[in-house]
Amino acid sequence: MVGEFVKTISSQLKTGLLRAQSASQISENQLQPLPPVWELDVWQRLQTLPLPDTYLATVADRIAQAITAWQKNLDAPNSLVLLGSPVDDTAAVLTAALTSIAPEANPDVDPERAQRWQTLRPLDWMARPADPMSIKAQLVKALEQLSETDEDDGEDHPNDLSRRQTVIVLPPLEQCFLRCIGGWQGVEWLRDTAGAQRDFFWLIPCNTWAWAFLTRVCQVDAYLDQTADLPHLDRDGLCDWLTPIGETLANSPAEDLSSSVLGKISWSNFAEMSEDSPEIARLLWLRSLRLQAADLPEQPQPLKPDDVLPVPFYQVQPTLPSLPDLEALDYHLVHALMMHGVTPRSQLALSLGQPESIVHVRGQTLRQAGVLRLSRQGLSIQPIHYPRLASEFASNNFLTGDDRR
Amino acid sequence: MSSLVWLSSCLAQMGTLDNADNAVDDLLRELSIDRFFRAALSVLLAYLLLTGIQSLANWLSEQVPRRFRLTIKQSIPFLKGLILLALIAYVVRLFINVSGPNLVALTGTLAVALGFAFKDYITSIIAGVVALFEAPYRVGDRVTIDDHYGEVVSYGLRGIRLHTFDDDLVTIPHSKTWTDAIVNANSGSLEAQVVTDFYADHEADLEAITDVLYQAAYSSRFIQLKLPVVVVLAEMPWGTHIKLRAYPMDIRDEPAFRSDILRRAKTALANHPVVYPKIKPLISSRDGEA
Structure with missing residues (x-):
């Protein structure tokens, strides 16, 4: 806890010093954030920015390594849980990593890493079903055809290895349960089934907060004992990943970068603040963009997909936004979203044991404060607030993703 | 001859009185308006400090993360004690010439006076000082x-x-x-065990009920998931007494935590055919002993 506090203070000091340094070059008072129209355009470009190849390669290597071990060794674990923070799209990372080593999608892939298995996705939903009590039934129905072959006599033979050709990719585990009575029966069934069906390899994305909860309530870690964390995007990785998109926004490719402040941010401080998460880094980078007040157009027009910004832009050292004052129920609401990922209000109300109207009001307040965002699937955490929220929850005695055993 | 003895005795008594007067003169410093003013000022200052510390600590303890709340609250008695000690020392030195013999005379006199007049009050003060160190309770417990x-x-x-x-x-x-x-219940920590009582009939499916109770506890938003949840059963003539032992994240949430568990469990158990005892147990105390 003291370590967290010191880390926060030192990060804020560093950011302040770096901002003061850049202010000596161009007064920050003269710089303004992007107008909302352009900010949205840049945000959409950032969203479509694919994850770095090295990042995906690290995940793909880990998956290939686990599957190869399972195919070669009878006693090797037959599952891999890929763990990411609640704001990382772990399922998308998993899919992208598998695609990167699929021979049909990438014929030039290294033969050592190339897929030598068949991938099945028996459940097509990525968001929790409307009726959380039906999750177990849906899992059973989708996976019932995956029974052991008839000739299996219940004992392991070396020949069994030849049957190990199928990898099952499941939806994010946080979308397979709801914290209420009977809400995690599906996970218990999945846990038992994955342990029993050793001829299949189970790939399961999950967020660390949900994993910490499920470990305590139904001991999933005892059955699905092989886990891997998403890799970290360090200083150099972030710089190599995000600098090119800045260059595509610059007014002229020939523009001398040293004349602007573009790219002159401290990437180590940036990586520290983003906690090495690509989703937080995208938003932080967006927050670092500035225009000179004199260059701000009165009515900015939306940019076309390949347009550059019509005026020069600058970068300042970004900072994490402050948290608003949270009420007692806000803590529980945000904690539930950390654990469950994107969740509709009706399910949040069921989980929190509160009337939906109250959850609606608090959700709306937090959304207006920028802590939450609303999509068609429901409410979720605004990634830029994650580092401070995680620290706040740890200080307030909540179970967090760091409490995994 | 006898007159001479009486005279010498009178002189001796007068000498003792003179000595006593001198002793009182030695004990008390010269009284002046300035000293009274300084004493009044120090009492006022101490009062302001005490009030300020109490208010500041109460406010601060509600602003900081929950983990630090009790630490701040528990510092209040020590700080108040220090201020009172400093005040007493200063005021005593203002009016009394503190020397070894004077201190003995003064404490002896005070002991007798206070022993009769403020026995209970002094007992409580001394018990308060001892309790500061023995800590049978602290602020926030x-x-x-x-x-x-x-x-x-x-x-x-x-x-x-x-x-x-x-x-x-x-x-x-x-x-x-x-x-x-x-x-x-919590002895300085944020969490304390909360026991929630349930009563079931002899014919009830205890395994199913126990499972529901575990899930009710784990589902509650107030629960401290880092600490264990235990369900214990006791056989009674009228049925089974079930106790769910769990810890909320903050002991302040105790009533809400218990209510939340009860509400969730009762909703889930409403679908079970036989649950509650046919003969109602007589509840004698709040801990649910029948």
């Missing part, structure tokens, strides 16, 4: 003293104040620590 259960919200010179679930403020003298049992 949940304690049961006599029949009163609540959170210690204030630690005064003479006693503590308990804030009960019924929103009453109960003042209890420190001297209770000499004679009565003090039950402290």
Whole structure:
């Protein structure tokens, strides 16, 4: 806890010093954030920015390594849980990593890493079903055809290895349960089934907060004992990943970068603040963009997909936004979203044991404060607030993703 | 001859009186307006400091992360004690010439006076000082003293104040620590075990009920998931007494936590055919003993 506090203070000091340094070059008072129209355009470009190849390669290597071990060794674990923070799209990372080593999608892939298995996705939903009590039934129905072959006599033979050709990719585990009575029966069934069906390899994305909860309530870690964390995007990785998109926004490719402040941010401080998460880094980078007040157009027009910004832009050292004052129920609401990922209000109300109207009001307040965002699937955490929220929850005695055993 | 003896005796007594007068003169410093003014000023300053520290600590403890709340609250009695000690030392030195013999004379006199006039008050103050170090209760703890259960919200010179679930403020003298049992539920930590009682019929499916109770506890938003949840059963003539033992993240949430578990469990158990005892148990106390 003291370590967290010191880390926060030192990060804020560093950011302040770096901002003061850049202010000596161009007064920050003269710089303004992007107008909302352009900010949205840049945000959409950032969203479509694919994850770095090295990042995906690290995940793909880990998956290939686990599957190869399972195919070669009878006693090797037959599952891999890929763990990411609640704001990382772990399922998308998993899919992208598998695609990167699929021979049909990438014929030039290294033969050592190339897929030598068949991938099945028996459940097509990525968001929790409307009726959380039906999750177990849906899992059973989708996976019932995956029974052991008839000739299996219940004992392991070396020949069994030849049957190990199928990898099952499941939806994010946080979308397979709801914290209420009977809400995690599906996970218990999945846990038992994955342990029993050793001829299949189970790939399961999950967020660390949900994993910490499920470990305590139904001991999933005892059955699905092989886990891997998403890799970290360090200083150099972030710089190599995000600098090119800045260059595509610059007014002229020939523009001398040293004349602007573009790219002159401290990437180590940036990586520290983003906690090495690509989703937080995208938003932080967006927050670092500035225009000179004199260059701000009165009515900015939306940019076309390949347009550059019509005026020069600058970068300042970004900072994490402050948290608003949270009420007692806000803590529980945000904690539930950390654990469950994107969740509709009706399910949040069921989980929190509160009337939906109250959850609606608090959700709306937090959304207006920028802590939450609303999509068609429901409410979720605004990634830029994650580092401070995680620290706040740890200080307030909540179970967090760091409490995994 | 006898007149001479009487005279010498009178002179001796007068000498003793003179000595006594001199002793009092030595004991008390010269009284002046300036000294009274300084004493009044120091009392006022101490009062302001005490009030300020109490308010600041109460405010600060509600602003900081929950983990630090009790640490701040628990520092209040020590800080108040230090201020009072400094005040007493300063005022005594203002009016009294503190030397070895004077101190003996003064404490002897005070002991007799206070022993008769303020025996209970002094007992409580001394018990309060001892309790600071023995810590049978601290500010922020949940304690049961006599029949009163609540959170210690204030630690005064003479006693503590308990804030009960019924929103009453109960003042209890420190001297209770000499004679009565003090039950402290959390003893300085944020969490304390909360026991929720259930009653089931002999024919009820105890395995299913136990499973529902575990899930009710784990589902509650108030629960501290880092600490264990236990369900224990006791056989009674009228049925089975089930106790769910779990810890909320913050002991302040105790009533809400218990209510949340009960509500969730009862909703889930509503679908079970046989649950509640056909013969109602007689509840004798709040801990659910029948």
